[in-house]
Amino acid sequence: MTTPPTFPPADPSGAWQQPAGYPPPTPGPVKPSxxxxxxxxxxxxxxxxxxxxxxxxxxxxxxxxxxxxxxxxxxxxxxxxxxxxxxxxxxxxxxxxxxxxxxxxxxxxxxxxxxxxxxxxxxxxxxxxxxxxxxxxxxxxxxxxxxxxxxxxxxxxxxxxxxxxxxxxxxxxxxxxxxxxxxxxxxxxxxxxxxxxxxxxxxxxxxxxxxxxxxxxxxxxxxxxxxxxxxxxxxxxxxxxxxxxxxxxxxxxxxxxxxxxxxxxxxxxxxxxxxxxxxxxxxxxxxxxxxxxxxxxxVGADEATLTPLEGSGTSLLTGLPDTTLFASAGTVDPAAIDEAWEQLSTLADTFGSSGLGGLEDLGGLGGSGDLLDDDWSLSSNPVGTTTLPTVTEAECAALLAQPEYAADFSGLGLTAEEEAEYKRTYDEAFMSSCTGTDLGLGADDLGTEDLDTDLGTDDLYGDDYLTDDPYGDDLLPSGLGFQETVEELEKSFDIKLPEDLKTLLGEQIVVALDSAGLDDISSVTGPGDVSFGARTIGDKAALEDLLGRIDAILVDAGADKLSSATTKDGLVIASNDDYAAQLAAEGKLGTKPAFTTVVPDAKSASSAVFVDIDAIEKIARANIDALGGDDSWISYVAPLQAFGVSTRVDGGHAVSSVRLSFD
Known part of the structure; x- marks a missing residue:
């Protein structure tokens, strides 16, 4: 009978001795067999x-x-x-x-x-x-x-x-x-x-x-x-x-x-x-x-690893309104932003993109390369005020094939035949408007109001067709590399990256969505009807200066200034003025039992997340009842109250808690 090997094995060299408090590295994965x-x-x-x-x-x-x-x-x-x-x-x-x-x-x-x-x-x-x-x-x-x-x-x-x-x-x-x-x-x-x-x-x-x-x-x-x-x-x-x-x-x-x-x-x-x-x-x-x-x-770690995770005072979550539906707050480490920015730059250079396409066009489409490919450019297609003669059907068809431009009539209670007809009409209208053969579609084309506004060419091309400017209303020229884009932002708009990003995030930031007004989703007609925003603790003067520069860009582009408010230690930006004022004030979320149960370490947390499941249930019931939908699934959510995540540094460890509470 073979004698099983002894444990631990004798080794005069000391290879299996535990170095500096750690077990020795061991080769090979564990196989279930x-x-x-x-x-x-x-x-x-x-x-x-x-x-x-x-x-x-x-x-x-x-x-x-x-x-x-x-x-x-x-x-x-x-x-x-x-x-x-x-x-x-x-x-x-x-x-x-x-x-x-x-x-x-x-x-x-x-x-x-x-x-x-x-x-x-x-x-x-x-x-x-x-x-x-x-x-x-x-x-x-x-x-x-x-x-x-x-x-x-x-x-x-x-x-x-x-x-x-x-x-x-x-x-x-x-x-x-x-x-x-x-x-x-x-x-x-x-x-x-x-x-x-x-x-x-x-x-x-x-x-x-x-x-x-x-x-x-x-x-x-x-x-x-x-x-x-x-x-x-x-x-x-x-x-x-x-x-x-x-x-x-x-x-x-x-x-x-x-x-x-x-x-x-x-x-x-x-x-x-x-x-x-x-x-x-x-x-x-x-x-x-x-x-x-x-x-x-x-998680046990050394000081260098834990220091960026340490909190900077009581979490901003505690001062939010007690009607908060969702919120996420965290301490910001400037060094981590620099590292992430360097990684973004490397990634953008690797894939041949500036990585800032979303900033290049106020119309929301990004640079011209974001539409079709790196060589296609509206800037190279001179246009008049009512036609786009050099935009081909193939180019427009490529746009229509993208999910963000395709029609979706699901959820409207249409029959399959009606939905197919609406889609056909939409596709024809899109191609007609895109190629410039018809820019004056009426509301009756889809049976909806404001079709020529919703489907207008300026929605597709960010107002490029209304100007002789070779870049249209694009914020930046197309075809720029990552660093070139950063330099152009600073030259044209006085936006310095990543410095301004670090200013915006500050020492601590919270992003929040309120439940107010969501009981009737059908009444929401735009972002201003939903209360969401962010509050930052940081260099107040620098934050106000950055806000002023951003507002100037928006005004020059014909848009409204951001809804904002200042606080004693930072800045608030929100979707509407009322919610900006609420975020700037001291709310009572930190005293709400549902919050304290799932975020027990808010006062010392370096990062935290809160979700009011009861509020989600209430909103779902109100809207499902109004729309006549099926609410049987809500019975599985009904026992739940809230969800929270929090992380704090305690000595040589980062301690995290993920909690789900019950009514």
Missing amino acids: RLRTGLVLGGAATAALVLVGGGVFAYTTLDGGGAQPEAALPDTTIAYVRVDLDPSATQKVNLLRLANRFPDLAKDLDVDLSETADLRELLVDAIAGSGECTVDYAADVEPWLGQRAGVASLPAAEDGAEPEPVVVLQVTDEGAARTAIESELGCGDGIEPAQVAFTDGFALITSETLAAADVATAAKKASLADDPLFSAGRKALGDAGLVSVWVDVQGAKGLLEDSLAGQGDSEETTAALAELDGVTSVTGALRAGSDHLELAFA
Whole structure:
């Protein structure tokens, strides 16, 4: 009988010693074939997915105390997933009540979600149901299975070999557990005795190439639970929840680098891996309170990585109106803008475009190259006031083939024949207007009002046909490269990029959409009827100067100035004057219970997002009722209250929370 390799292997050179607090890089990806596919081995590995898919989460206060699987694993572990199925009575009730708020969830999943349900049984039944064998939970599993399980990835026993997967199961009866595990509950070919070992109430299950007893011995000497990197991540995260994960980023990075060695790494892959240089670990948890579900992460990193993520005072979200439907706020790092601008410049040069086409035409079409191709230009087609003699049918047909110009009459309640007729009329009108053969179409052509305004040539070409200017109303000449466009913007309009972009974003910015006025969508006739805008904290004088330059450009082009307002520390720009005034004032969103539940760290958050799901439901019901639509789908949204995301820097970690609250 071949003796399984020892773990960790003896190495006088010290190659497997843990450098600077990190496990060593390990070559080769993990292949599922390294473990047998029986119920027990596959169960713990898929537990998290089964629970997430079924909407079953729990708080770490569900934790009944006692030893955790990480205590049975060595500190060289690279990645680890833990599942805890031991809720206290109160938290278990809260968990199942949340699950039962979704209509027919128990029926759809065919599971028992009553308040007396055994979460272990739910999990085992779900896993067994996905296989080809039958397992009696009460007879085959309950007598020996504890409340916790884990699956981990360990360094390989030999250089060049694949990393080793290890499954950890809490057990209450070692004898019964060994019998069940080695037989794989009749669901596989069986497991060799050397692949199973017990330590401090946990069963360790390994592959054929690794002795489970060696893993237990290594864990006794130095466990994952006592590893400083692991402990720091858990401390920053707080409650570990029902399902938690941990990854040693540098160990995983080394594994990826070794597995890609000799395969001709691309520059993109190398750059992506380099982005991880300052990151040490990722710790995550799924947990649930009495009225919300949460996915939380703590990312350990060095100071250089974390500094740009630090907040600059209380998030602007808290001062928004309490009628806010959606908002996103964040701290802005000027260095990140410079980096992004450099990447945009490189991308634009690579693809031969200025990357600023949307700025080249107030008509909204961008430069002439945005319409057809880089060589086609309205500027090279002199036109009069009523005809476009050099615009060919082929060029117009190319325009009509683009989605933004194609007619869409869906949702108007037309029959198929009516819709086909309307489309035919629209296409004829478009081609006629585009080629210049008829610029005076009447309202009766489509049965709608203001056709000659909606479909006028100036909408298609940004008023190019009304001027002798070789560029028409294009803000910039066509055919400019990225840097040439930037220089032309500064020369013609005194817009300096990326400097003015950094001024506009300031130290902190929030973008918001209000729910006011959306109860009747049919009354919305333009952007001014919807309340949306942005508020910036930054250099007030510089912001006002930039606003003045932008307004001057708009006025010269015959457009209205932006709706704006100043604040003590910045500037507001909005879709209408009333909302600009609201954004400039101090609102009460930060005191709204729905907000505080899903954005708990608003005062220290460097970035945050808030969505009022109750408001979305109300707006949907109002508009569906008015239009006579089907509202059956809303029953799945009705239990939900709000959604929020927030990130803050806490010591050596960036801590993020994603929350979904319930009414």
